[in-house]
Amino acid sequence: MALPLLVDCDTGIDDAIALTYLACRDDAEVAGIVSTGGNVPAATVHRNNLALSELLGVDAPVALGADRPLVEPPMFADDTHGAGGLGHAVLPEATRAEDPRSGAQLWVDLARERPGELVGLVLGPHTNLALALEIEPELPRLLRRLHVMGGAINHRGNTGATSEWNIAVDPEAAQRVLAAFASAPQLPVLGALQATEQIVFTGAELERLEALAARSAHPVARILAEAVRFYFEFHQADGFGWTAHVHDPLVTAHALTGEFASTRPLPVDVELAGTLTRGQTVGDELGRWGRGPTVELLDEVRPAEFVEHLLGTLEAGLG
Numbered sequence: 001m002a003l004p005l006l007v008d009c010d011t012g013i014d015d016a017i018a019l020t021y022l023a024c025r026d027d028a029e030v031a032g033i034v035s036t037g038g039n040v041p042a043a044t045v046h047r048n049n050l051a052l053s054e055l056l057g058v059d060a061p062v063a064l065g066a067d068r069p070l071v072e073p074p075m076f077a078d079d080t081h082g083a084g085g086l087g088h089a090v091l092p093e094a095t096r097a098e099d100p101r102s103g104a105q106l107w108v109d110l111a112r113e114r115p116g117e118l119v120g121l122v123l124g125p126h127t128n129l130a131l132a133l134e135i136e137p138e139l140p141r142l143l144r145r146l147h148v149m150g151g152a153i154n155h156r157g158n159t160g161a162t163s164e165w166n167i168a169v170d171p172e173a174a175q176r177v178l179a180a181f182a183s184a185p186q187l188p189v190l191g192a193l194q195a196t197e198q199i200v201f202t203g204a205e206l207e208r209l210e211a212l213a214a215r216s217a218h219p220v221a222r223i224l225a226e227a228v229r230f231y232f233e234f235h236q237a238d239g240f241g242w243t244a245h246v247h248d249p250l251v252t253a254h255a256l257t258g259e260f261a262s263t264r265p266l267p268v269d270v271e272l273a274g275t276l277t278r279g280q281t282v283g284d285e286l287g288r289w290g291r292g293p294t295v296e297l298l299d300e301v302r303p304a305e306f307v308e309h310l311l312g313t314l315e316a317g318l319g
């Protein structure tokens, strides 16, 4: 029985790799996709999600989310993902239809239709999940589990000095999601930067993607190679050398398989008022707050094993 997942993403290069990974897996069912503004505006994310899902044969509803965060003014990461969100890749216009519902409504409807079955996977800002919680406060109990790529716990940020992108774009939404899911039967699994930055593509992985694109007739193979090459150019310009941090696929594969990392319970909350630290995900390692854990934090990552699993899955699925 394939695991049904709702993927809420800001596609984006690593989001696209994660979506492709799921499409290549027989044990995964992409039950729905929500287009959330983040790396690029929501409308651009939506165009990418419609085109990619069509090329991948993912026949799931794709719904457009809100066009701005709850409070924070919109910000985008054109430098990291390119103005179109997928670097140098050129995607055809989708011929498939979008779902007419809002992203928030799609969260609610799919969770209600499949109580206890649907896994939520948030790979971008939490805007639309927070809006969905306003429609249906029972979401934490309707979903089977929630997995999130986001945050940096006692680890430098990648957006502000202490904030990670998905949380920094919409800190109010992230804070509301963590508060609501603290009472879920299973705590959300949080893949924060200290875990996901261990997943580093080197030139060898880029060459594997280029070789796959050269031999494959699947259009997404070329799209990923072109997107990831742009991602390398950004990381090189940003001082990380000819590499790329690939965040979303680790959280995605762990959500599907439970492999490649362990988890540990931790109380985590989001700083909203800090002048220097707004958007920081704070982990109460010492138990000073007197509150129970709010997340299962990805820990003890096995990077080499995961990277081989990811590239092997893409090569088998797109080859």
Ligand code: RIB
Pocket (backbone or CB within 6 Å): 010, 012, 013, 014, 015, 038, 039, 123, 124, 125, 149, 158, 164, 165, 166, 247, 248
């Ligand atoms: O900080 C990394 C996260 O921000 C990833 O999900 C990436 O796609 C961007 O959304």
Ligand code: CA
Pocket (backbone or CB within 6 Å): 009, 010, 011, 012, 014, 015, 123, 124, 248
């Ligand atoms: Ca993302």
